[in-house]
Amino acid sequence: MASADSENRPGTQEAIPQAVKIIVAGGFGAGKTTMVASVSEITPLSTEEVMTEASQGVDDLGGVENKTTTTVALDFGRITINDDIVLYLFGTPGQDRFWFMWDELVEGALGAVVLADTRRLDTCFHAVDFFERRGVPFVVAVNRFEGAAVYETEEVREALDVSAGVPVVMADARERESSKEVLVALVTHIIDSRRPAMSG
Amino acid sequence: MSAEGRHARRLTDRGTDSSTDGNEPRPDDGREDAEYERFLRPYAVDVGTAEAVPPTTAGTTGPADLDLLALVMAARTPGRHEWLRPERETILNHALRARTVAELAAEVGLPVGQVRVMVAEMVADGSLQRCGPSRPLGRQDILHAVLVGLRSL
Ligand SMILES: Nc1nc2c(ncn2[C@@H]2O[C@H](COP(=O)(O)OP(=O)(O)OP(=O)(O)O)[C@@H](O)[C@H]2O)c(=O)[nH]1
Ligand SMILES: [Mg+2]
Numbered sequence: 001m002a003s004a005d006s007e008n009r010p011g012t013q014e015a016i017p018q019a020v021k022i023i024v025a026g027g028f029g030a031g032k033t034t035m036v037a038s039v040s041e042i043t044p045l046s047t048e049e050v051m052t053e054a055s056q057g058v059d060d061l062g063g064v065e066n067k068t069t070t071t072v073a074l075d076f077g078r079i080t081i082n083d084d085i086v087l088y089l090f091g092t093p094g095q096d097r098f099w100f101m102w103d104e105l106v107e108g109a110l111g112a113v114v115l116a117d118t119r120r121l122d123t124c125f126h127a128v129d130f131f132e133r134r135g136v137p138f139v140v141a142v143n144r145f146e147g148a149a150v151y152e153t154e155e156v157r158e159a160l161d162v163s164a165g166v167p168v169v170m171a172d173a174r175e176r177e178s179s180k181e182v183l184v185a186l187v188t189h190i191i192d193s194r195r196p197a198m199s200g
Numbered sequence: 201m202s203a204e205g206r207h208a209r210r211l212t213d214r215g216t217d218s219s220t221d222g223n224e225p226r227p228d229d230g231r232e233d234a235e236y237e238r239f240l241r242p243y244a245v246d247v248g249t250a251e252a253v254p255p256t257t258a259g260t261t262g263p264a265d266l267d268l269l270a271l272v273m274a275a276r277t278p279g280r281h282e283w284l285r286p287e288r289e290t291i292l293n294h295a296l297r298a299r300t301v302a303e304l305a306a307e308v309g310l311p312v313g314q315v316r317v318m319v320a321e322m323v324a325d326g327s328l329q330r331c332g333p334s335r336p337l338g339r340q341d342i343l344h345a346v347l348v349g350l351r352s353l
Binding site: 014015016017018019020021039045046047048049050074076078079080081082084085087088090104105107108110176180183184187188190191194 | 273313348349353
């Protein structure tokens with residue numbers, strides 16, 4: 001046990017938890033920040049990333065000139081799982097032009113949640129494509145907004161063309177319990193899809 | 201929309217990759233352009249990122265080695281070194297326990313890229329030390345623990 005005054009001294013040998021992450025992706029305004037906030041134990045933190053010169057060169061293809069830097073806000077929340085593990089939830093930047101950040105964001109991630117906004121399902125195609133291509137396990141969480149057409153999960157699955165193995169669940173990102181269920185569905189899916197087939 | 205839709209879209213996007221340099225104006229078709237951009241970026245930027253990464257001397261920590269979840273901890277209390285460098289003082293005060301680079305960036309309110317450079321310098325001058333988990337776990341153990349933890353939230 002550490003002595004009484006050691007707690008506030010730097011370098012104190014206190015157990016250091018492993019940091020792991022899950023990505024919350026989806027189109028602009030799909031509810032990413034809301035979902036991160038609803039399950040996070042802290043008010044979501046925000047950091048900024050500045051676009052580099054190299055990235056800017058690519059961005060110029062879009063015709064944006066005379067810009068040297070652009071900042072992108074990254075939201076993230078935290079869930080202490082136990083003494084050994086802290087889970088971070090990172091929301092992807094909503095704007096399409098910040099795709100280049102996804103590479104770093106998904107590096108080492110356990111998996112991802114794709115929030116599908118029923119008012120504009122097409123806005124999450126890119127996230128689905130990205131995770132499929134990278135082999136990042138994901139679930140689709142269908143966020144039902146007021147006034148939006150009501151879809152069955154199977155209709156959404158068909159519209160998004162995700163394989164039968166990918167869970168598609170209904171969600172309300174504003175509800176902690178619902179967001180928690182989505183994360184449980186994701187982790188269950190990751191565990192199941194990693195388990196080697198035993199029967200056969 | 202049919203299942204074919206997304207794949208068709210994907211193929212079209214790939215097609216435009218070689219047929220346009222992106223400078224051609226495309227009136228009335230902002231969406232098409234946006235889609236094109238989204239598909240281009242993940243590939244094109246890989247290269248840029250790699251080039252932007254400064255070479256690191258073996259055995260030392262450079263900014264490029266510090267990902268968002270890299271853990272660092274204060275190796276000393278703030279002192280004269282932090283005179284007129286409030287961000288560093290903030291970092292040291294916040295890193296009494298192991299902290300991720302992302303958390304430190306949020307805490308000092310500076311872009312992650314800048315904080316990475318700062319943290320790398322502080323590791324180099326001995327103010328901060330990089331640390332790993334006390335009990336590193338395998339991926340399966342992590343997943344099962346995360347599942348239990350989430351369920352009991
Ligand atoms: N009805 C309903 N509204 C929601 C839900 N999730 C989010 N909202 C609302 O939708 C709006 C946008 O939510 P955000 O969480 O900011 O969306 P975002 O994906 O982070 O947006 P960007 O970061 O700008 O792309 C907010 O006003 C939320 O209150 C949901 O599940 N149901
Ligand atoms: Mg947001």
